[in-house]
Structure formats: C-alpha cells, structure tokens
Amino acid sequence: MSERCFPRFPDRDIVKLIVETRTETPLDTAPISVSRVLVFANGEKPQAVELADRISETLTAENISVFRMSLGQNVAEEISLDTIDMVVSLGGDGTVLTCARAIAEYDIPILAVNLGQFGFITEIRQDEWYDAFHAFLSGNVGVSRRLMIEVRLFRDEVCIATCTGLNEMVVAATGISKIVNLTASTSRGRLGSYRADGLLVATPTGSTAYSAAAGGPILHPDLDAMILNPICPFTLSNRTLVMPGHEVVRIQVDHSQRTDVVMTVDGQEAHALKADDVIEVRRSHHRAGIIESDRRSFYEVLRSKLHWSGGR
Structure with a gap:
C-alpha cells in the first residue's frame, strides 16, 4: 500500500483500505477433530x-x-x-x-x-x-497464517542452498566493526547500494525481532508484506522499506568485498558468502499456522x- 496521504478520502475509507491489506483467516466455529x-x-x-x-x-x-x-x-x-x-x-x-x-x-x-x-x-x-x-x-x-520467506543462495548463477524462514534473513559481516557492501534490487528494478553492518529482509512475524532492534517498523503478523532494513547503514539517507509480499528481493555481495560475510535465516541456519554471491528472497508457498x-x-x-x- 502506498505511503501517500489521501486527504480527499473520508476516514472510514482509509480505515477500509488498511484493513483490506490484511490476510486474516476467518474464525471457524465448527469443532475440529484432532487424533x-x-x-x-x-x-x-x-x-x-x-x-x-x-x-x-x-x-x-x-x-x-x-x-x-x-x-x-x-x-x-x-x-x-x-x-x-x-x-x-x-x-x-x-x-x-x-x-x-x-x-x-x-x-x-x-x-x-x-x-x-x-x-x-x-x-x-x-x-x-x-x-x-x-x-x-x-x-x-x-489460526494466524504467517507469511514465511524462501531464501535461495546463488553462486556463479547456480543455486547452492535453499532455506525457509519465519522471522528474517540477514546478511552481515562476521568480524567486529566490519562493513559489508551490498546491492539490493527487486523484480521492478534496482533499489540501491548499501554500506552497512548488514541488511535484513524480515516478515511481519520477524518485525518484532532483529528488525525491530535495528529500528524497523512493527507489522501485524497477518499482513502480507516484507521489510528491507539496513543495519547501521553508513549514511543518513537509507531508510527501512516495506514491500508487498509478492515482491522478490535480490541482494548481491559486492565484487570488492574482502571481509567475511555470512547469511543467516532465523538466526539458526547460516551460510558463508563470497564476493558476487546473490541472495534471492521471496514469499514462500508455505505459511506457518500459529494457533x-x-x-x-x-x-x-x-x-x-x-x-x-x-x-x-
């Protein structure tokens, strides 16, 4: 949903517009069989x-x-x-x-x-x-049907790893006080280059985790959206971006990167990265059902x- 204001709309229409972006599962009052x-x-x-x-x-x-x-x-x-x-x-x-x-x-x-x-x-x-x-x-x-992300790691144009996450994918340097150089783009074009401690893509569920600590917005977990959030960017102009859930985010490690870089998913699955590696993040076909x-x-x-x- 656009961040523009709509002053000509009555307040009730704005509320309706916001509500319709959610992906709630209707309450089923019928008894459920569990064996x-x-x-x-x-x-x-x-x-x-x-x-x-x-x-x-x-x-x-x-x-x-x-x-x-x-x-x-x-x-x-x-x-x-x-x-x-x-x-x-x-x-x-x-x-x-x-x-x-x-x-x-x-x-x-x-x-x-x-x-x-x-x-x-x-x-x-x-x-x-x-x-x-x-x-x-x-x-x-x-049951809250939470958006999950599918993360693919490409090296020399070959997919070498695929992960699924509920919270976030993080690309960051492994050393202390090290900066990573990354380029981010979507299916609609290039977003820009980042010099930062790292860059993360978070789900609405993950918006209250690492992304929140990095200054990102908090999203309701039923929203169909993703967050692109730079971690301590070496600039005053980079800001967090909230994107629709159908977007595909591509993050490339700069060819000049010399320090060690790692990709982690949900803080639990890690893969070492090399210069020119590409990480592709998209909405998974699967969702996490939280009662x-x-x-x-x-x-x-x-x-x-x-x-x-x-x-x-």
Missing part, C-alpha cells in the same frame, strides 16, 4: 520436558495419539508428518522458529506454548495449554512485552 499430536519440546529446558510428560499423559487419556520430538532431531525422518493434526511447541520463540521450518510444507497448526524469556510468537503460557488446546478443538480460536490465544491479542502482547505506556 494425532506431535509435541515438539526444547530438551535443554527441564520444564519443557516435564510439561511434555504431562501433556502426553493428559492427551493419551483422551484417546489422542501423542508423538514426542526434541530440538536437533530430524522430524521428517522420525515421524510421518502428513498424519499429524497438530504440533505443540514447548520452549521459546526459537523453538517455534525451528518447528515452523521443519513442518512448513505440511500445513500443520502450531500451539506455541511459551517457556522462554521473551516469547513474542508464543502467546500461550504453560498453565494455559489445556484450555487453549480445547478452545482450538471447539473452533473458538483461529491464536483467546486470552490476549497481538496488541496486548505488544503492550506487555515492549512495555508500551509502561506495559499497562
């Missing part, structure tokens, strides 16, 4: 293992088949994911990011339970999991986690 649940726990957190035990015992008593996985295991090799109806993620936002990438192609809703320090994606507290589970089964809460909380909205989470107005 096979995958519990995806951060095994490094003792409370996650304990809660996984309780969840397994409770759901098994309700005649629901429960499967267990921990971080570091290859989910696709261990379990037939096309038979799973729901994933329960136990940990922090990092656990959800790992889980979302692992099951991206299967369109399985994720009940994200927060056991971490911050928990922006994980809106559900550990003492709320049972009520949240049954609220979903009853059709009383919706919403019936106790707090995205705006309430913003207020409490970021302490807006004192967090009240």
Whole structure:
C-alpha cells in the first residue's frame, strides 16, 4: 500500500483500505477433530520436558495419539508428518522458529506454548495449554497464517542452498566493526547500494525481532508484506522499506568485498558468502499456522512485552 496521504478520502475509507491489506483467516466455529499430536519440546529446558510428560499423559487419556520430538532431531525422518493434526511447541520463540521450518510444507497448526524469556510468537503460557488446546478443538480460536520467506543462495548463477524462514534473513559481516557492501534490487528494478553492518529482509512475524532492534517498523503478523532494513547503514539517507509480499528481493555481495560475510535465516541456519554471491528472497508457498490465544491479542502482547505506556 502506498505511503501517500489521501486527504480527499473520508476516514472510514482509509480505515477500509488498511484493513483490506490484511490476510486474516476467518474464525471457524465448527469443532475440529484432532487424533494425532506431535509435541515438539526444547530438551535443554527441564520444564519443557516435564510439561511434555504431562501433556502426553493428559492427551493419551483422551484417546489422542501423542508423538514426542526434541530440538536437533530430524522430524521428517522420525515421524510421518502428513498424519499429524497438530504440533505443540514447548520452549521459546526459537523453538517455534525451528518447528515452523521443519513442518512448513505440511500445513500443520502450531500451539506455541511459551517457556522462554521473551516469547513474542508464543502467546500461550504453560498453565494455559489445556484450555487453549480445547478452545482450538471447539473452533473458538483461529489460526494466524504467517507469511514465511524462501531464501535461495546463488553462486556463479547456480543455486547452492535453499532455506525457509519465519522471522528474517540477514546478511552481515562476521568480524567486529566490519562493513559489508551490498546491492539490493527487486523484480521492478534496482533499489540501491548499501554500506552497512548488514541488511535484513524480515516478515511481519520477524518485525518484532532483529528488525525491530535495528529500528524497523512493527507489522501485524497477518499482513502480507516484507521489510528491507539496513543495519547501521553508513549514511543518513537509507531508510527501512516495506514491500508487498509478492515482491522478490535480490541482494548481491559486492565484487570488492574482502571481509567475511555470512547469511543467516532465523538466526539458526547460516551460510558463508563470497564476493558476487546473490541472495534471492521471496514469499514462500508455505505459511506457518500459529494457533491464536483467546486470552490476549497481538496488541496486548505488544503492550506487555515492549512495555508500551509502561506495559499497562
């Protein structure tokens, strides 16, 4: 959506224009059948293992088949994911990011339970999991279908790596106080050159993560958009750019780049870059389905986690 003002439009039309850019999933009040649940726990957190035990015992008593996985295991090799109806993620936002990438192609809703320090994606507290589970089964809460990105790394015009991310893709120097030289373009033309600590492309979900720390805007997670955000640019004129979700972003490492550069996706998957490498970022065909909380909205989470107005 253009950033221009529309003074001749009545306020109600402006509001309508903004609302229509969202990609919400309508609330389905029909009961949902769940017979096979995958519990995806951060095994490094003792409370996650304990809660996984309780969840397994409770759901098994309700005649629901429960499967267990921990971080570091290859989910696709261990379990037939096309038979799973729901994933329960136990940990922090990092656990959800790992889980979302692992099951991206299967369109399985994720009940994200927060056991971490911050928990922006994980809106559900550990003492709320049972009520949240049954609220979903009853059709009383919706699923937020979050935009994911597909990242391709090209070297000598050959794709050498493909990644999927829920938060962001970052290109940055590996050394301290090192600057990277990058050129960014879209399918509509060249955007410009950047001398900065790095450059990131974030999703609406990722807008509250690294991008926010780098001064970027916060987007509602249901928006269909991407953020191009320079990290500490060596200029006063570079600003964050919000683009429609269908855009394709290409970032090229300058041929004169001498210091080491790395590309990371969701802060968890890394690839070393060379001069003239090209990174292509586009909207993935898959989306992450995050089951919403019936106790707090995205705006309430913003207020409490970021302490807006004192967090009240």
